[in-house]
Amino acid sequence: MSLDAKTRMLHRAAHELKDGMFINLGIGLPTQLVNYVDEGANVCLHSENGMSGVGPLVPYEKADRNLIDAGGGYVSRLAGSAFFDSALSFAMVRRGRLDLTVLGAFEVAMNGDLANWMIPGKFTPGIGGAIELAQKTPRVVILTTHQDKKGQSKIVRECSLPLTAKKCVNRIYTDMAVMDVLEDGLILKEIADGLSIEDVVKATAAPLQIADTIVHF
Amino acid sequence: MIIKQSDVREAIARIPDGATVCVGGFGVPGTPFYLLQELVRHGAKDLTIVKNDANERGMGVDHLLKNGQVKKLIVTHIGLNANAIRMMNEAEIEVEFNPQGILAEKLRAAGAGLQGILTDVGIDTTLAEGKTIITYDGRQCIVEPPIKADFALIHAAIADQTGNVRYSATAQNFNPLMAMAADCVICEAEQVVEAGRLDADLIHTPSPFVDHVVEIAELSEEYNVIRR
Numbered sequence: 510m511s512l513d514a515k516t517r518m519l520h521r522a523a524h525e526l527k528d529g530m531f532i533n534l535g536i537g538l539p540t541q542l543v544n545y546v547d548e549g550a551n552v553c554l555h556s557e558n559g560m561s562g563v564g565p566l567v568p569y570e571k572a573d574r575n576l577i578d579a580g581g582g583y584v585s586r587l588a589g590s591a592f593f594d595s596a597l598s599f600a601m602v603r604r605g606r607l608d609l610t611v612l613g614a615f616e617v618a619m620n621g622d623l624a625n626w627m628i629p630g631k632f633t634p635g636i637g638g639a640i641e642l643a644q645k646t647p648r649v650v651i652l653t654t655h656q657d658k659k660g661q662s663k664i665v666r667e668c669s670l671p672l673t674a675k676k677c678v679n680r681i682y683t684d685m686a687v688m689d690v691l692e693d694g695l696i697l698k699e700i701a702d703g704l705s706i707e708d709v710v711k712a713t714a715a716p717l718q719i720a721d722t723i724v725h726f
Numbered sequence: 727m728i729i730k731q732s733d734v735r736e737a738i739a740r741i742p743d744g745a746t747v748c749v750g751g752f753g754v755p756g757t758p759f760y761l762l763q764e765l766v767r768h769g770a771k772d773l774t775i776v777k778n779d780a781n782e783r784g785m786g787v788d789h790l791l792k793n794g795q796v797k798k799l800i801v802t803h804i805g806l807n808a809n810a811i812r813m814m815n816e817a818e819i820e821v822e823f824n825p826q827g828i829l830a831e832k833l834r835a836a837g838a839g840l841q842g843i844l845t846d847v848g849i850d851t852t853l854a855e856g857k858t859i860i861t862y863d864g865r866q867c868i869v870e871p872p873i874k875a876d877f878a879l880i881h882a883a884i885a886d887q888t889g890n891v892r893y894s895a896t897a898q899n900f901n902p903l904m905a906m907a908a909d910c911v912i913c914e915a916e917q918v919v920e921a922g923r924l925d926a927d928l929i930h931t932p933s934p935f936v937d938h939v940v941e942i943a944e945l946s947e948e949y950n951v952i953r954r
Binding site: 556557559569572573574575576577579581593595596598600602635636638641644645672674675 | 824834898901902
């Protein structure tokens with residue numbers, strides 16, 4: 510993925526983060542969305558390790574050794590921040606208090622199944638908070654490269670990897686496209702500048718319905 | 727007034743081989759490195775360690791792993807410790823993964839004297855395999871048992887001599903839950919003050935959940951900001 514394509518994807522996906530929302534951003538790419546939030550949109554970020562109102566990352570010299578986000582980055586507190594224990598942190602997740610979570614993916618299936626925590630024999634770090642976020646957040650969107658490093662589509666008919674949660678994904682943002690998960694499968698709604706509908710269809714290992722109007726981003 | 731201030735060696739010497747030991751912390755914040763260091767020196771073996779993670783290589787729980795003291799880890803994620811992953815893959819240790827909030831609730835259930843919890847979290851995943859699943863109120867639920875421990879090692883920013891505890895920022899994490907789940911709770915504190923010096927309205931873990939308070943002699947390198 511070129512830097513250009515990545516920036517464009519982040520800019521586009523950041524529109525998901527709307528004024529007034531309480532949001533959990535997954536480790537990696539999703540965390541970077543913070544830097545692209547629409548001007549004037551006030552959002553409150555949740556971190557699994559026990560914080561609401563997560564502030565920007567800080568340089569090591571200014572870091573508080575007791576203040577990290579769930580990815581281990583040193584973050585700051587804001588006016589309105591709160592700290593709490595891990596039970597309360599996931600109580601608000603399971604209770605449905607979050608409005609949105611943005612997660613990464615190894616595979617997303619056309620019915621909204623998500624696999625993002627384990628590759629048997631290769632990557633077995635454990636589940637962390639991924640199941641609860643995927644299963645219990647009212648809106649789950651995926652931010653990922655369209656294809657893996659070997660050029661295989663991450664958007665598939667059926668997940669082959671162990672699932673994180675069934676039918677949990679509402680929308681997928683990639684470097685190539687924006688797709689919504691409908692009752693009967695995926696619909697292609699937007700494509701990256703410079704690509705054609707055929708390019709996206711060819712790069713996708715699941716059938717795509719095509720929206721009447723395709724927007725470029 | 728019950729004074730619970732204790733010497734670190736006396737406190738940790740209570741932990742026998744085969745004990746189940748809860749350990750606070752999420753990454754560095756809240757990990758009781760001082761108590762863990764003493765547990766390595768003490769040498770109790772065949773331990774079951776309950777913790778969110780396995781710290782990183784060369785830190786905290788990893789010292790116990792390297793010293794061959796751990797039989798089983800009950801955790802949510804060990805991705806930052808390649809040594810723990812290797813030991814799991816080579817079957818040198820047993821590892822049980824829990825969804826993060828469910829680990830918290832299983833500990834809280836033990837701490838609240840409950841027989842377990844009902845949840846649908848993970849019901850569609852491989853983590854549900856082998857678990858008791860019941861239909862309650864028309865919905866399928868996993869019966870998750872409580873996690874009760876013999877000991878808990880927790881880290882406080884400040885404690886009073888009677889065992890009232892406060893944490894700092896995201897160093898709170900699993901510490902209050904680990905304290906609730908264990909029969910004997912050993913708390914290390916960066917500062918120990920006389921009873922009455924902490925505002926009773928602002929206690930995170932109250933003294934009935936704490937048995938021994940140990941003042942950290944000196945914060946070791948492990949407590950510092952990690953520069954990656």
